[in-house]
Amino acid sequence: MAFAFDHPVLHCIPPPLEQIEFVTVRLPFITPFGISAHVWTCKEALLLRVTSGGFTVWSECVADPDPYYLSETTTTAAHIIRDFLLPVIKDGMTMAEILAEFRKVKGNAMAKATVENALLVLRAEADGVPLHALLGQKPARIMSGISIGIKETVDDLLAAVQEAVDKKYHRVKMKIKRGKDVAWVRAVRERFPDIQLMVDANCDFTLDDRPMLRELDAFGLTMIEQPLSYADIYQHSLVQKELKTPICLDESILSLDDAATALALGSCRIINIKEGRVGGLIESMRIAALCQQQGVPVWSGGMDETGIGRAVNIHLQTVPGFTLPGDTSETSRYFKEDIADPPVVLDREGFISIPPGPGLGIHIDPDRLNRYLVSRKTIR
Ligand SMILES: [Mg+2]
Incomplete structure (x- = not known):
């Protein structure tokens, strides 16, 4: 039987779209x-x-210009948004009706999320409520987490972890890859025996790497994220059976159906929900509800977003089930300056506050937008 999910946000009607750029x-x-x-x-x-109606909202597509994380790119997303998603939205449709139309378009989750975010933020702005309130949630202090990319040397990695620990990040994720795996994790664990530490392989290993993955069990990691292919769920279940450390799936989970498959097979014990990767906030809430029903924690992954996408992830983390720190870091960890205000900052205990005000609670600085502008095109 399909997992049933009903929520008031499905019945809300987004305001009519006027100008779109x-x-x-x-x-x-x-x-x-x-x-x-x-x-x-x-x-x-x-x-x-x-x-729409005197309001202007911004939505960020989390795709990169290249297909090195997953297959969608900014170019494919623009094509799908302009030619297949925007044309099916008619004034007066509910979110449930709009998403039913979107389901006819296969895949392209990041494109769908971009439009869905805009519609929900517009509804929240017009209602004068924060996005998380439209999602039925109360404000909360949001946990922080940092994702440290592959470094040239172990010393560079240790320095980056030290910086994160000093900032009071609640958990540290280090990226690993073939050849920069067990020894690098050991070095971090020896220097930082008590931190909440996890690794992310971004699909770099195969079933043949099981002996190496078993070695990672020695380091008390919170999880091993996406060790095998983005296209696999089943083989992860074989690896999970051999590991004490929970596997967390990221790239493999593009929908509620993928999450249900992964849980049924025992392919992971934790799921990383990137709202863009799964097609939006509502699909994220459905996955979180399924995982909560099965006692599987979830967390909000990041896509190195600007302040727009970062704000969406912050609001999403008020949803029940998001019990682990996500990839939400300070703006200054990525950019000298961002196009959105206020920047994300950590308090002295490493928590993040939800930006106050209706919608996302952020505004775009026109000067900074111009400084980093590549192109601008009115499509309606
Ligand atoms: Mg990941």
């Missing part, structure tokens, strides 16, 4: 961000700017 920005990273497959030196983001 694609805005592309490119923000240089303070330090290049490397995962097993690629190194990024900047965040190039596709933004949707939508106006």
